[in-house]
Amino acid sequence: MSIFGRKNQGSDSHDDGFFRDGPSTAIEMSTLNREALMLLVDVSGSMSGTPIDELNKGIARFKRDMLKDPKTASVLDVGIITFSDANKYIQPFAPVTAMADHTLRPEGSTEMNKAVKAALTEVDNQYRRYLSQGIRPYKPWVLLITDGYPNTPVDEAAEVVRQMEADGKLKLLAFGCGSYSSETLHKLAGEKVTRLTDYDFTKLFDWVHKSMRAVSESSPGDKVKTAVQPDNFEQDTCDWLND
């Protein structure tokens, strides 16, 4: 559209239009959106054998798949906290393309309350870092993966989760495998508890990849539809609340 035209002393015309090079440059500008994904993983002794082997495979494949998906990878930061007797922040938040290789080794019991609180603190810190640098953050995700019963109650952590989710600063999803405590996971994640019917964690991480892709194709603040669930997901609708 040209209501008027004027050429200044240079080669650029004032009335070249709103975009010199087309709107695609504006899209490129949006690469400063970031998504923080925290994996909170149970490495207690009960995860020995098949569970931990499959978990290691799943995480490794997730990283490989992300390297082949530059658009999703361009917005995704990943952190990993493992928990057993102690919690270890084995992967501080970093772009998924810069994730180190990790081999999880099982040991000890299941100190979940402190681990969840630690994960929430790291997620909150990362979210504030994004804002302080002028980045538009997506709602952070925490994926809790566990097969066990916690040593101590998780009520403190559950309250923090509730507050952060109410403030729109978090989405916590819990995945239980083996003989996990359904009550514990429901306290933490409400209805967002999924029972994994087998130890094929590659399906879980494939779903995570596709869900993160959906996030990357949205704008921060949008409601995002997660990916179609794989066949080893089962909604945990345990009604322990009514016992």
Place this chain on the structure above:
Amino acid sequence: MPRIFKAIKGGPSHPVCQDSLAEFVTDDGIAIGVVADGLGSAAHSDEASKLASFVTMVFLAEHLKGSTPSIEMMFKSLKDAYCCAREAVELLARVRGYDLRDCDTTLATAVLIGKDLYFGQSGDSGIIALQADGHYAKVTEEQNDEYGRVYPLSFGEDWWVFGKHPKPVSSVLLTSDGFLGFVCNPLLEDFSDGLYIPPLRFLLDYPADKLNITNKEGNIRVKRSIEQVPDEATNNDDVTVVVIVGDARATCLEDAYYREPDWKRLVSEWHRKHDCELYPSWNDADVTGTDSGSHPTSLPNENKDAAQVLEDPESHE
């Protein structure tokens, strides 16, 4: 005489547009522009933003007409206008039985008298000026906390900011946060006054011989401009633009100032500069440069024995 052109585009993230604007030019050439953006989570913020913007404009139009206000009088008038706007929103809530928290809105106001720009700010809408010297300048700062939560009009006069831009002004842009973020992209922090010049120039820089366009043509020009901006570039938000074109024409600067930025290079430079702040653990690692920014060659926690043990979240950062 100053001219005012304006447009609003509703964004896909809101079923009802929550932005509002108001504008007026007095007989003696005082131009008043107001933009208000209802907070997204507030149920009646669209009504609140309409009321706040209208009351502010009417108050200023009534109090400034026929006067040559001093700086002190301008600041007082702006503050009184904001008080009226807040009281009007409170009255709306009382009369309609709304929770006042459902009536939160921002409020950005510009008054251009000759080349003097006075402004009022509450929230995260914003004002950008084309100075008479040809430079574009961001006049206001967004008001929000470390989580991005906006300080609305209802927070009161302790948070409102009033001021006079220090340099002579040719034109003024008022806009809500979606479009403000588009033209104030952090990638531009070290480039062209930190602003995206080409669209700003299109909106604000009117050569003298082209100001004979009608208001309708001017409004269409603004509307078609903002419709070209992809929704994702403005966070799917409503977009509101008010342009006040004053009597002073701006100096034309060198061509390089008006060029389209090299976005690829800016993204790379931005990451090089900021990644160590985004990822503090990298400050302990070896860092090498790559095309996409600086990534460490090794992370401190590759070896699980070196991984950070989290004793107690309260004592961690």
